[in-house]
Amino acid sequence: MLVVGELINTSRKHIREAVEAKDAAYIQRIAKEQVEAGADYLDINCGTRVFDEEETMAWLVNTVREVVQLPLCIDSPNPKALAVGLEFASSGQSMVNSISAEKERFESVLPLVQKYKTKVVALCMDDKGIPETAEDRLRVADKLISDLLAEGILQDDIYLDPLIKPLGVNNQYGVEVLDSVRSIHLKYPKIHFVCGLSNISFGLPERKLLNRAFMVMNIAVGMDAFILDPLDQSIMSMFGAARALAGQDEYCMEYITGVRAGRIKA
Amino acid sequence: MSDFKELSESVISGNFRVAKDLTQKMIDGGTDPGQIINEGLIAGMNVVAVRFKAGDMYVPEVMMSAKAMSIGIELVKPLIAASDIPSTGKIVIGTVSGDMHDIGKNLVVMMLESVGFSVVDLGVDVKPEAFVEAVKEHKPQIIGLSALLTTTMLNMKETLVALEAAGVREKVKVIVGGAPVTQAFCDQIGADGYAQDAAVASDLCKKLVG
Secondary structure (H helix, E strand, C coil): CEEEECCCECCCHHHHHHHHCCCHHHHHHHHHHHHHCCCCEEEEECCCCCCCHHHHHHHHHHHHHCCCCCCEEEECCCHHHHHHHHHHCCCCCCEEEEEECCHHHHHHHHHHHHHHCCEEEEECCECCECCCCHHHHHHHHHHHHHHHHHCCCCHHHEEEECCCCCCCCCCCHHHHHHHHHHHHHHHCCCCEEEEECHHHHCCCCCHHHHHHHHHHHHHHHCCCEEEECCCCHHHHHHHHHHHHHCCCCHHHHHHHHHHHCCCCCC | CCHHHHHHHHHHCCCHHHHHHHHHHHHHCCCCHHHHHHHHHHHHHHHHHHHHHCCCCCHHHHHHHHHHHHHHHHHHHHHCCHHHCCCCEEEEEEEECCCCCCHHHHHHHHHHHHCCEEEEECCCCECHHHHHHHHHHHCCCEEEEECCCCCCCHHHHHHHHHHHHCCCHHHCEEEEECCCCCHHHHHHHCCCEECCCHHHHHHHHHHHHC
């Protein structure tokens, strides 16, 4: 089970300002806080810097590298920015966020995954867009996974992102994801699943409550990685509890240790 | 409560069965169709838009209200000439080239239609040339460009360049939106307006045609 800390993202106001001011200390503080809160990977995303994304990526990765040993999740739809991030992200096995079954994206991102032997987030979409039905999602997932495996990527390095759409727009969008995760998990027991949680609650009140509940439901069907805010103690606590309940925490040691350390709290 | 007020209330509460019955009753009673739309249905949606923008109403509620309104409009439509259907303005909208995301764009379409705009929705992955063609064909006052990806938002600029090259840029206001888009980006590429969500988008459009 993995927690990918999502906070270093230039779409967030404080990070944007820190990047503009080249405030390395702030970036490093946020990086360290996420590590202390229990993140396993740190996501680095500066996609909003459309005119200098590569340069910003290099600066962010190097800045974080100075204070944190955790592996990084290099997050961009732009292969050039991914390449720069991976080059500087030296420690541990990096993660690429993301590849998809879109032809151009698949072909341009795959060589990076192979070259740096990374884990890879695989978005469940192709050139026709985001699948509308459960059947469609299964078809795209199947193609994406078998194409990655054919290219020598290990099942254990694939993190399928089913792509979550807002429940407020269609009340079946939550259960559709759960159904697809369950059935893909049966077919490919060794591949992993990852998602960002906040899309599910778009347009609804008390969003964090829905995010948390949805995370727990996903853990129950086999989702085992989440891109989230590790400084949000309530979601991290729920993560620790659900992980133990799903049989993913030997002797419940992570749970107990987390409670003792004050990270997991009712 | 006046009939119009009651009809507006049914739209606000998203009670489409009541909205349908009241609209039919008013039609049968000889109420002016234009008034049914303006003073009943759209008046209700205007309240919804304000509450949605203020965060007092949520997306599913707005969708129910929009459905109530459109059921009413469908009943009234056959009674009046297309040219007499009140229209706040005409908008061509689409998700830009290379981008398949449409949930946000669809919410904007819903809000715009709800406040009386006639909307031509070009769908997703809309090439710059297709926007140019649509401007020539539909002669809208506004074009709305949507993008969810940081890579595709640059195609908003491409679209502006294409409009310029075709000599139609001056004929329309161009507005932009989508998760990675900001006011600063809007200014940078020379678009005419930015809205962070569907409620603001409908206000922005009203202002631009007003």
